[in-house]
Amino acid sequence: MENLCRETWIEVNLDAIENNLRAIRRHIPKKSKIMAVVKANAYGHGSVEVARHTLENGASELAVASLKEAIVLRKAGITEPILVLGFTSVGCVKEAAVWNVELTAFQADWIKEANRILTKEVMTNQLAIHINVDTGMGRIGVRTKEELLASVEALTTSKFLRWSGIYTHFSTADEPDTRLTRLQHNLFISFLRFLERQGFELPTVHMNNTAAAIAFPEFSADMIRLGIGLYGLYPSTHIKQLKLVKLEPVLSLKTRISYVKNMMTGPPSISYGAAYIAKIGEVIATLPIGYADGYSRALSNRGFVLHRGRRVPVVGRVTMDFLMVSLGDGEGKQGDEVVIYGRQNEAEISVDEVAEMLGTINYEVVSTLSRRIPRLFIKNESNH
Numbered sequence: 001m002e003n004l005c006r007e008t009w010i011e012v013n014l015d016a017i018e019n020n021l022r023a024i025r026r027h028i029p030k031k032s033k034i035m036a037v038v039k040a041n042a043y044g045h046g047s048v049e050v051a052r053h054t055l056e057n058g059a060s061e062l063a064v065a066s067l068k069e070a071i072v073l074r075k076a077g078i079t080e081p082i083l084v085l086g087f088t089s090v091g092c093v094k095e096a097a098v099w100n101v102e103l104t105a106f107q108a109d110w111i112k113e114a115n116r117i118l119t120k121e122v123m124t125n126q127l128a129i130h131i132n133v134d135t136g137m138g139r140i141g142v143r144t145k146e147e148l149l150a151s152v153e154a155l156t157t158s159k160f161l162r163w164s165g166i167y168t169h170f171s172t173a174d175e176p177d178t179r180l181t182r183l184q185h186n187l188f189i190s191f192l193r194f195l196e197r198q199g200f201e202l203p204t205v206h207m208n209n210t211a212a213a214i215a216f217p218e219f220s221a222d223m224i225r226l227g228i229g230l231y232g233l234y235p236s237t238h239i240k241q242l243k244l245v246k247l248e249p250v251l252s253l254k255t256r257i258s259y260v261k262n263m264m265t266g267p268p269s270i271s272y273g274a275a276y277i278a279k280i281g282e283v284i285a286t287l288p289i290g291y292a293d294g295y296s297r298a299l300s301n302r303g304f305v306l307h308r309g310r311r312v313p314v315v316g317r318v319t320m321d322f323l324m325v326s327l328g329d330g331e332g333k334q335g336d337e338v339v340i341y342g343r344q345n346e347a348e349i350s351v352d353e354v355a356e357m358l359g360t361i362n363y364e365v366v367s368t369l370s371r372r373i374p375r376l377f378i379k380n381e382s383n384h
């Protein structure tokens, strides 16, 4: 690695993103577009670069969680459609229209107010809106046909708004029991049929996240919203075990040893709480990564990292900026590369394994990686 001043970094393999997009593309119907979900800094991978790369490789639109995230992408020069999946305060509609960002709506009053605000502004851009239908996620969305009709009527009669999509979100598409997903799908379809009977022409219809796109490709409709799969991670063990789509992890987290000491001499305790006492002659290495980087403190005295192709344990408490590992009676030097997540020679520490140890999911492990860690983008085996 040429940059010696980078002590801890994330490598993002853009070729793997391409492979994952291709694998999903082959699995879903030809007519279904792919919306790349790049919220939360592209699940920790770096939103601008991931967005650009997915758009060059088969994704046609983007989704984020908030207007702020969308504006970051616009400021970076991205011109493709961007949908905000979260709730946006109606006071922000002008900003959304100025930046040409599509918003999610599900309340007729919000839609009417948005139109009033934009009318006063005499906008040139119409604000594009996707209606969210809550079929069982219980988060946001219209919950009844009456609410749906009121929203659609408000939208289609608003001069400054454009109805560009309608979607729902599955809550259990990653589980072996398919009943709730089928129920949600049927409910959504019945809402769509209801609108058609009322004489409305449907805009872009979408419902599938990664799990549903893999397990229910037939529900892919006009577009899927691809998040975790883009990053080469499976939404659940169940989905992985279906073996329907081969995904390749995109991210590796690496660091370099800051300091090595032999515990033959000096005080034997390691880190806060002295929760680890080294043996005489044990070799302890200090790594410049801590919980402020997104390496969970819950991995204190539990986690493992890779050094010289071998798994070595985290010893003592993980601190904000450092953690210590034991090299046993092995050798190690200041500056040695250490893999926190990813592969080294034949060894691997997967994000899934770490998530399992933490009692959480891979989504959380990657999306909480701190922005202070530089991202290094790798393409055709070269660095960017």
Ligand SMILES: *Cc1c(COP(=O)(O)O)cnc(C)c1O
Binding pocket: 037, 039, 085, 169, 208, 209, 210, 211, 225, 226, 227, 228, 229, 235
């Ligand atoms: C985050 C999110 C997605 C992406 O889900 P994955 O499981 O990561 O594919 C899709 N739709 C909505 C509404 C989301 O919030």
